[in-house]
Amino acid sequence: MIVFSHLLSFSQQKDPTEKKIDELLSKMTLDEKIGQMNQLTGLGLSDDMVSSIRGGKVGSILNEIDAKTVNKLQRIAVEETRLGIPLVFARDVIHGFKTIFPIPLGQAASWNPQVAENGARVAAIEASAAGIRWTFAPMIDVSRDPRWGRIAESCGEDPYLTSVIGAAMIKGFQGNDLSSQTSMAACAKHFAAYGASESGKDYNTTWIPELQLREVYFPPFEAAIKANAATFMCSFNDINGVPSSGSKFLNYDVLRKEWKYDGVLVSDWESIGQMIPHGFSADLKDAALIAANAYVDMDMMSFAYINYLKDLVNSGNVSEAIVDDAVRNILRLKFRLGLFDNPYTPEYDELPFYTDDALQKAKHAAIESAVLLKNDKNVLPLNGVKTVAVVGPLLDSQADQLGTWCFDGEPAHSVTPLTAIKKEYGKKYNIVAEKGLTYSRDKSAEGIKKAVEAAQKADVVVAFVGEESVLSGEARSRADISLPGAQGELISALKATGKPVVMVVMAGRPLTIGNEVSTADAVLFSFHGGIMAGPALADLIFGEAVPSGKLPVTIPRMVGQIPVYYAHKNTGRPANNIDLIDDIPVGALQTSIGFTSYHLDAGDKPLFPFGFGLSYATFDYSDVRLSKNTISGNETLTVECDVTNSGKIDAQEVVQLYIRDKVGSLVRPVRELKDFQKITLKSGETKTVKFELTNEQLAFWNADKVKRAEAGEFQVWVSTDSQSGTPVSFWYK
Numbered sequence: 001m002i003v004f005s006h007l008l009s010f011s012q013q014k015d016p017t018e019k020k021i022d023e024l025l026s027k028m029t030l031d032e033k034i035g036q037m038n039q040l041t042g043l044g045l046s047d048d049m050v051s052s053i054r055g056g057k058v059g060s061i062l063n064e065i066d067a068k069t070v071n072k073l074q075r076i077a078v079e080e081t082r083l084g085i086p087l088v089f090a091r092d093v094i095h096g097f098k099t100i101f102p103i104p105l106g107q108a109a110s111w112n113p114q115v116a117e118n119g120a121r122v123a124a125i126e127a128s129a130a131g132i133r134w135t136f137a138p139m140i141d142v143s144r145d146p147r148w149g150r151i152a153e154s155c156g157e158d159p160y161l162t163s164v165i166g167a168a169m170i171k172g173f174q175g176n177d178l179s180s181q182t183s184m185a186a187c188a189k190h191f192a193a194y195g196a197s198e199s200g201k202d203y204n205t206t207w208i209p210e211l212q213l214r215e216v217y218f219p220p221f222e223a224a225i226k227a228n229a230a231t232f233m234c235s236f237n238d239i240n241g242v243p244s245s246g247s248k249f250l251n252y253d254v255l256r257k258e259w260k261y262d263g264v265l266v267s268d269w270e271s272i273g274q275m276i277p278h279g280f281s282a283d284l285k286d287a288a289l290i291a292a293n294a295y296v297d298m299d300m301m302s303f304a305y306i307n308y309l310k311d312l313v314n315s316g317n318v319s320e321a322i323v324d325d326a327v328r329n330i331l332r333l334k335f336r337l338g339l340f341d342n343p344y345t346p347e348y349d350e351l352p353f354y355t356d357d358a359l360q361k362a363k364h365a366a367i368e369s370a371v372l373l374k375n376d377k378n379v380l381p382l383n384g385v386k387t388v389a390v391v392g393p394l395l396d397s398q399a400d401q402l403g404t405w406c407f408d409g410e411p412a413h414s415v416t417p418l419t420a421i422k423k424e425y426g427k428k429y430n431i432v433a434e435k436g437l438t439y440s441r442d443k444s445a446e447g448i449k450k451a452v453e454a455a456q457k458a459d460v461v462v463a464f465v466g467e468e469s470v471l472s473g474e475a476r477s478r479a480d481i482s483l484p485g486a487q488g489e490l491i492s493a494l495k496a497t498g499k500p501v502v503m504v505v506m507a508g509r510p511l512t513i514g515n516e517v518s519t520a521d522a523v524l525f526s527f528h529g530g531i532m533a534g535p536a537l538a539d540l541i542f543g544e545a546v547p548s549g550k551l552p553v554t555i556p557r558m559v560g561q562i563p564v565y566y567a568h569k570n571t572g573r574p575a576n577n578i579d580l581i582d583d584i585p586v587g588a589l590q591t592s593i594g595f596t597s598y599h600l601d602a603g604d605k606p607l608f609p610f611g612f613g614l615s616y617a618t619f620d621y622s623d624v625r626l627s628k629n630t631i632s633g634n635e636t637l638t639v640e641c642d643v644t645n646s647g648k649i650d651a652q653e654v655v656q657l658y659i660r661d662k663v664g665s666l667v668r669p670v671r672e673l674k675d676f677q678k679i680t681l682k683s684g685e686t687k688t689v690k691f692e693l694t695n696e697q698l699a700f701w702n703a704d705k706v707k708r709a710e711a712g713e714f715q716v717w718v719s720t721d722s723q724s725g726t727p728v729s730f731w732y733k
Helices: 010-014 016-027 030-036 047-054 067-079 104-109 113-128 149-153 159-174 210-217 219-226 248-258 284-293 304-314 320-336 356-369 417-425 445-456 487-495 514-519 533-542 586-593
Strands: 038-041 060-062 088-091 187-191 231-234 264-266 371-375 387-391 430-434 460-466 501-507 522-527 619-621 637-645 651-661 672-681 686-693 712-719 728-732
Touching: 016 320, 030 038, 030 304, 030 320, 047 067, 104 113, 104 149, 104 159, 104 356, 104 522, 113 159, 113 356, 159 210, 159 219, 159 672, 187 219, 187 248, 210 219, 231 248, 264 320, 284 304, 284 320, 304 320, 356 522, 356 533, 387 417, 387 445, 417 430, 417 533, 430 445, 445 460, 445 487, 460 487, 487 501, 487 514, 501 514, 501 533, 522 533, 637 651, 637 672, 637 712, 651 686, 672 686, 686 712
Parallel strands: 038 060, 060 088, 187 231, 231 264, 387 430, 387 460, 460 501, 501 522
Antiparallel strands: 371 522, 619 637, 637 686, 651 672, 651 712, 712 728
């Protein structure tokens, strides 16, 4: 049997750390090796946990967040076991530990890698002070179904944007030196294609051709390896009938052999044991056999390895060489984290939580993450008004604006829109506040009446609507992704007052809000913005900040369009952007529309496309200029475009580069994002934005499972979103 150690490069085999690993491994008994492969959830200083550590039966502990307890447990491992191998303490620190940043989907909406890096760095500084040196983030599953609750934890629908934002998060978590005590090991998850769960139901099955895996779902993980992600995690789902925790194709053929990855691969929570209900394993011993032979290094909370792996090795069903390779990976992580030299966490008198710098970065992230979807008659920013009615169920909900996956965030520190508006703008404007609906699913007619009464006293209405944090995230899939409860009726009733209505949507996913968008005068979408969402939104509404976010995912008109994403195939009968056709008489449909690919009740366009986002400024794009009309081999094509801020206010714009391979040996998407730049332009300023296109960016995986660029015509766009702009052609030979 070929094992991963045979694949190590010569330089790695000679590395001093590798020598230390081999020396330590040579001293370990089989029981001690298997103990390193066992990860348990924290039980404090319980007798069971202390006994497991002393007995060498645990290599990692998760969910222990008190530094003093962490140090006491670590001391047992280091000072009271035969070999003194330190533990690594882990936790789901997804978008902040104490200082909560926008959810990852929101950070992706910033289209600013620095925002993502800042958020992860703040999280690492705070969490490591509590003893946490390993986080299970970033989640880089490409996600094209907003019904799936965990889309909130993703970076959206595009492989390239996900790769860039994911790599920035890895850099932030791990810092410049993984052995620094303020660094955490990042974990690229979930490997692989978890975001493609059928019907948007969490943990559900997937059936994905290998070429699609390589084209869409693998690229962010390859980028994670290039960003030196210390660990990977298996996904819950099965792919083509094989659960990821039992997939030798994923975990060995691709991850280890093809990509030469030498970090730790950990199962997800109980995912090894869950191969039993999948119908892939007969019992837990069988699950241990399959997972070990699929090269899963560490078992998170299934107790499969600790209970059965020794028997499987002694019976010859699992090679001890496989166990050795897993333990090498685990020891390598601990050496890279510096745990052998500095196993203990400093016990601070004052913990580095909620610092001014962290809060400012969180506010900046929330500002850049907000997406302006509509702004009729420049209602925003508010100006020339005296009285503002602020209403809606998300107006003053400290916990809900934090979003999903923030176990350690403290709602008491969360600054809501109502608090921020009153504090920062209450002296200049008369603020009338009335939630109306007490929570998103509230259907109270009396509550709507109260909100309307508040609106009638004001010059303009700002309604904070959306969904609470509990409605998105893991195991929080929704079949109906419209505004819950009577929020739609609330928006209609507010509009009926004759006052301008600004709708601020705070949610963990894209929502089907077509009716509400058409009703409101302005729409600002904020994927749950974290601890400083209130001050950020207040500044955007009143003009102290300018929206610059762009959608990282398509917003559908209705659920029946799903999956709907910009990088779709054209079909043989494209509809060419047919809009809603409700106003076309039934008898005229065939002659008006013809036999093309669309929905009768939705056309073929989304409500808002990927990459879309308005500003308080306006931007003009010149014609795209190419350095040459034809390139070949390894030549690089320079693409230039002049972008002018023709508005009256300084602002940022995300300039996006898309291509299309017009004819391929396999049908290619109508557009593919290949690069982007977020630039700042003063009013009246013009900048030349330059991109470089290489043959690697033109390449795709063909039917022979070879990635290469094919000769022929390509189109290139430099545009403000995935549906705008005029293409220019060039040829690759």
